[in-house]
Amino acid sequence: MSQNRTTSNDIVxxxxxxxxxxxxxxxxxxxxxxxxxxxxxxxxxxxxxxGTTVLDIGCGWGDTTIKIAESVGPxxxxxxxxxxxxYIGICNADAAAAGVDxxxxxxxxxxxxxxxxxxxxxxxxxxxxxxxxxxxxxxNVRKSLKPGGKFTQIVWRKREDNPWLHDAELCTKxxxxxxxxxxxxxxxxxxxxxxxxxxxxxxxxxxxxxxxCVGFERYDVDMCIGRDINEAVEFALDIGPTGEIIRLAEEExxxxxxxxxxxxxxxxxxxxxxxxxxxxxxxxxxxxxxNPR
Numbered sequence: 033m034s035q036n037r038t039t040s041n042d043i044v045x046x047x048x049x050x051x052x053x054x055x056x057x058x059x060x061x062x063x064x065x066x067x068x069x070x071x072x073x074x075x076x077x078x079x080x081x082x083g084t085t086v087l088d089i090g091c092g093w094g095d096t097t098i099k100i101a102e103s104v105g106p107x108x109x110x111x112x113x114x115x116x117x118x119y120i121g122i123c124n125a126d127a128a129a130a131g132v133d134x135x136x137x138x139x140x141x142x143x144x145x146x147x148x149x150x151x152x153x154x155x156x157x158x159x160x161x162x163x164x165x166x167x168x169x170x171x172n173v174r175k176s177l178k179p180g181g182k183f184t185q186i187v188w189r190k191r192e193d194n195p196w197l198h199d200a201e202l203c204t205k206x207x208x209x210x211x212x213x214x215x216x217x218x219x220x221x222x223x224x225x226x227x228x229x230x231x232x233x234x235x236x237x238x239x240x241x242x243x244x245c246v247g248f249e250r251y252d253v254d255m256c257i258g259r260d261i262n263e264a265v266e267f268a269l270d271i272g273p274t275g276e277i278i279r280l281a282e283e284e285x286x287x288x289x290x291x292x293x294x295x296x297x298x299x300x301x302x303x304x305x306x307x308x309x310x311x312x313x314x315x316x317x318x319x320x321x322x323n324p325r
Contacts, residue, residue, distance in 0.1 A: 044162060045141065048116040051279070055270045056092075057122075062267060064095050066196070066255035070186050070316045071096050071157040073251055075103065077318075078184070080153060083107040087151045087176060089142055090114055090159020094123030094135075100155065101127075101135035112137040113147060114159075143169045149176035154183045161187055161227045171241040177323040183243065185319040187228035189250065193315035196255050197225060200268035203295040204277050208288050211280040225272060234319060243321035251318060254311045257303075264303075264310035265296045 056063060080086055082105040088097040091112030101110035112123055112135065123137040140147060143165055154173050163169040173183055191198040228234050235246045258264025268274050269292065278285035278292065303310045 044164060045115045048114075048162075049118050053116055053118045055275065059267050059271060060093060062256060062258070062263075064093065066257070066314070067157055068095065069253045069255060070251060070314070071099075073253070074184065074186060074318050075099065080104050080108070084152045085149075086110045087147060087149065087154040087173075088112040088159075089154060089156035089173065090162075091123060091137065092119050092159070094119070094126055094137060096155070096157050097123065097137070098127055098130055098132050098135055101132050104134070106134055109134045109136065111135070111148065111151070113140050113142060115139065115141050142172060144172070147172060147176040150178040151176055151181060152178055153181055156184070157186045158188070158225070160185050161225050166228070167237050167241060170238060170243070174242055174323050179323060180325040181323045183238075183321045183323070185228070186316050187234070187319060188225050189315040189317055190229045191226050193252070194226075194313070196257050196312035196314045197272045197274075199299055199312065200296055201273035201277070203299050204274040204292050207291050207295060208277050208281050208285055210277055211282075224276075228319075229317075231317065231319075234317075238319075238321045242324065244324055246319070246321045249318040249320075250315065252313065252315045255314045256309050256311050258300075258310040260308045261297065261300055261304055261310055264300050265293055268296050268300075269293065 080100060080103055084104045085108060086100050086104065088100060088110060091097045091114050094112045097110045097112035101108070104110060112120075114120055114123075114137075117139045120137045120139050127135050127137070138148075143163055154177055160166060160169065177183065188194050188197075191201070231248050235248075238246050258267050269278065269289065274292070278289060281288075300310050303312055305311060
């Protein structure tokens with residue numbers, strides 16, 4: 033593997049445009065509903081004023097970008113950026129279907145490419161944890177902000193406080209040998225969902241590139257991980273650390289998947305609600321920082 037491909041985002045972008053795009057889109061309804069429980073809470077606490085221009089980083093399907101565009105009114109504008117053009121195609125179609133015309137989507141590598149602006153604010157819902165070089169990405173975001181501009185990130189806190197992902201990961205690691213990213217040429221998601229969980233590390237990084245007034249607010253809420261237990265198991269097998277462990281283990285991962293499926297079925301049995309849906313706890317940080325005036 034070349035050093036350039038290892039240190040750049042190429043391999044991560046390829047993953048999000050191919051295998052991860054397919055897997056995430058399969059469970060889009062769970063992601064949008066679950067992630068929105070965090071972003072809706074933040075936007076309720078700190079709504080963007082009318083007329084604001086906002087950059088939504090790692091916008092995915094664009095549901096939050098569209099919501100922000102609606103909230104800032106016709107004099108404001110929301111811009112969604114993602115590294116994967118497959119997502120941007122869905123964003124444009126959904127915005128057109130919703131009749132929202134003060135929104136714009138574009139493809140860019142946030143670590144290295146021009147993000148436009150200057151914007152009044154930047155926002156990222158679970159969109160900053162997968163950068164290979166997050167410091168470069170944050171520096172580029174700051175460059176796109178007006179003086180005094182606010183940057184908000186919603187990121188997962190530590191694994192132990194996120195059983196919606198971590199329970200399945202523990203089950204899988206007990207069965208499937210873990211292959212690190214350095215041991216394979218397979219595409220992968222990047223550093224992973226918990227790479228921004230440490231407040232000291234994140235605060236130090238943001239301040240080192242010039243952001244100030246860094247703040248953290250914890251938010252905990254249950255998330256639906258399946259409309260029934262079978263969907264919850266398939267969701268866990270495809271997504272997050274469990275899906276990554278199985279996929280990177282290749283043939284051995286495939287061989288051991290039936291054992292993992294059985295373990296997950298048992299693990300999730302106590303998380304089933306009366307209507308059959310499966311719920312588990314999630315915990316995020318609302319991280320805020322400001323570009324100096």
